[in-house]
Structures are given as C-alpha cells and as structure tokens.
Amino acid sequence: MTQTQTEPTAPLAAAERTRTFSWSDPRRNAAELGRFSGLELLQAMSRGELPAPPVMHLLGMDGLEAEEGRVVVTMRAQEFHYNPLGGVHGGILATLLDTAAACAVHSTLPAGTAYTSLDLTTKFLRPVSVDSGLLRCEGTVISRGRRTALAQSQLTDDRGRLLAHATSSCLIFEA
Numbered sequence: 001m002t003q004t005q006t007e008p009t010a011p012l013a014a015a016e017r018t019r020t021f022s023w024s025d026p027r028r029n030a031a032e033l034g035r036f037s038g039l040e041l042l043q044a045m046s047r048g049e050l051p052a053p054p055v056m057h058l059l060g061m062d063g064l065e066a067e068e069g070r071v072v073v074t075m076r077a078q079e080f081h082y083n084p085l086g087g088v089h090g091g092i093l094a095t096l097l098d099t100a101a102a103c104a105v106h107s108t109l110p111a112g113t114a115y116t117s118l119d120l121t122t123k124f125l126r127p128v129s130v131d132s133g134l135l136r137c138e139g140t141v142i143s144r145g146r147r148t149a150l151a152q153s154q155l156t157d158d159r160g161r162l163l164a165h166a167t168s169s170c171l172i173f174e175a
C-alpha cells in the first residue's frame with residue numbers, strides 16, 4: 001500500500017491584521033476612590049464622566065451598567081480574542097467573568113474602600129467565537145462581609161445561551 005501526501009497548491013492567505021487602541025491614565029480613577037463610593041465610580045464610568053479602565057480598552061469591552069450588588073459588562077467576541085484553535089481564549093473569558101464579579105463587589109463599597117480578587121473559579125460550558133456575537137456578563141454579590149465578599153458571574157451570548165460561569169472571593173480593605 002502506498003500513501004501519497006499532496007501539498008496545498010497555494011499557501012493560506014496571510015492577511016495582516018492590526019489593532020490600535022488608546023486609554024486614559026488609570027491614576028485618574030484611582031484618585032477618586034476617596035471621593036466616590038464604588039457604585040458612584042462605576043456609574044460615572046458607565047456615563048462616560050470618568051474613563052473606563054485600560055483593560056476594558058485592551059479587550060474591547062464596550063458596555064458597563066452598575067447598580068448596588070450587580071454589574072453587567074458587555075463585549076463583542078472578536079477575532080483578536082482567538083486562541084490557536086480558532087475560538088475565544090479562555091483567559092479572555094475569565095477576565096470578563098472576573099471583571100463582572102469583582103465590580104459587583106466594588107458596587108457595594110463606600111468611598112475610601114478598595115478590593116482585590118482573591119480567587120476565581122471558572123467553568124466554561126460552550127465554545128465562544130465571533131459567531132457568539134455580543135457577550136453579556138452579569139456579576140452579582142452573593143455575600144459581603146467586612147473583610148471579604150463572594151460574588152458570581154454568568155456569561156451569555158447574544159441568544160441568551162450560558163457560555164461560562166464563575167465565582168470569586170474578594171478581599172476588602174481601606175484604600
């Protein structure tokens with residue numbers, strides 16, 4: 001038995017893609033921690049009165065809504081989010097899940113109080129691609145104490161299908 005391997009007649013098109021973005025100095029928002037509650041800060045960002053943090057520009061997150069204990073972040077799945085297998089990289093999705101969960105905690109904090117994520121447990125349920133369209137990630141606070149908070153986030157596609165879920169613990173401290 002003889003096997004033959006055929007070479008492709010033409011190499012795959014190597015269309016060059018570029019992406020440019022800009023952001024504002026993140027110290028501007030950090031300086032407002034003593035003046036605004038977490039909810040006021042997030043709502044000022046959603047209204048465009050304060051700039052979004054650089055990570056939102058980096059990943060292309062384009063929507064933010066906040067109320068106490070609940071935050072929604074949106075992002076359109078883009079080709080520049082892809083891993084080598086042709087789907088949105090899990091780290092991008094984890095960042096979206098972490099952002100929504102942690103910002104939900106932030107929305108409960110008074111002025112002068114900060115937080116940081118302690119952990120993030122993520123479950124990926126479906127593959128995500130540009131065909132997923134606008135991704136919507138809703139974070140909610142499950143429990144908040146003096147020093148720690150527990151939050152969850154759920155990521156859905158533009159058809160409302162659940163794509164991923166996460167829980168996050170956050171440490172709360174004086175800014």
